[in-house]
Amino acid sequence: MKIGIIDSLHNRYVTKADIEQEVFGGRATVSLFQTASADDLPQAALQCDGLISWHLVPLQAPFINRLEQCRGIVRAAVGFDNIDLAAARQRNIEVANVPDYGTEEVADHAVAMALSLLRRLPRGHTVVSRGSWDWREVGALPRLSQLQVGIIGCGRIGMAAALRFKAFGCQVSFFDPHVCSGVEKSLGIQRCETLAELLHKVDLISIHAPLNEQTHHLIGPRELAALSGKYLINTARGPIIDGQALRDAVVDGLLAGVGLDVYEDERQGIPEQFLGRDDVLLSPHVAFYSEAALAELRAKAAQVLLSILEKGSHRNVVN
Known part of the structure; x- marks a missing residue:
């Protein structure tokens, strides 16, 4: 499987996909895409089986409709307002969040x-x-x-x-x-x-x-x-x-x-x-953060996405 992490060039949260890769192990290759806009993402991001989304890059219908084989998007946070849930549902893409990390x-x-x-x-x-x-x-x-x-x-x-x-x-x-x-x-x-x-x-x-x-x-x-x-x-x-x-x-x-x-x-x-x-x-949108909370969030986001891709769903699905 191909997994993509979509993070912003501005106030980035992830610098290396090591935690996520450890969760997926040999079952997937995890790539990090840092961008100012979903419009600027490379073709490789559109070919991912699953995506982990961070909040400063909105994933709206024009981007979601271009995804070629994506089956799940996990918002690495409690909130999921940066993702067009209806557009994802129309493409049979399950969207989930991580409500219990921080x-x-x-x-x-x-x-x-x-x-x-x-x-x-x-x-x-x-x-x-x-x-x-x-x-x-x-x-x-x-x-x-x-x-x-x-x-x-x-x-x-x-x-x-x-x-x-x-x-x-x-x-x-x-x-x-x-x-x-x-x-x-x-x-x-x-x-x-x-x-x-x-x-x-x-x-x-x-x-x-x-x-x-x-x-x-x-x-x-x-x-x-x-x-x-x-x-x-x-x-x-x-x-x-x-x-x-x-x-x-x-x-x-x-x-x-x-x-x-x-x-x-x-x-x-x-x-x-x-x-x-x-x-x-x-304060700079830091309320969610401690070293333990960020590591927990990244691991749980990957675990939720893995469940969606291997089992077809997860209790955190919101659409």
């Missing part, structure tokens, strides 16, 4: 960003760097045990984040219309029936929802207005937040703090409105 890391990162903003660590760093030792310059700090935290999307990562916030004594609520009744009782948290109810109730929002038609720009001008004086953390997908509305909110000083690991278009530069501010904390 749950701990993303939840840890979301809570770390929240704690940094809540304790105003960026501001404290600025104060000390300027030569002051006056703690009053840091500003007012909330007590965590009095904090109301809201989780948008209570899947694996959302649940893990909720439990971490609970460990700090926070009161946790969530909004997720797709989660069955009773999850709130199992976790010891509260359910909100609407997003508006959650935004009104809490002091801090942490986003853990997938990106799809329902969640695209889920947080827009109206929702940001409801978060006036509150905190917003996004370690999920950038386009869940309306980018222009968020830039306007930051410029206007509407939010108490913003933590972003993902952005609406990560191929572009970071908006200048986010730079040089103590109330905006940025």
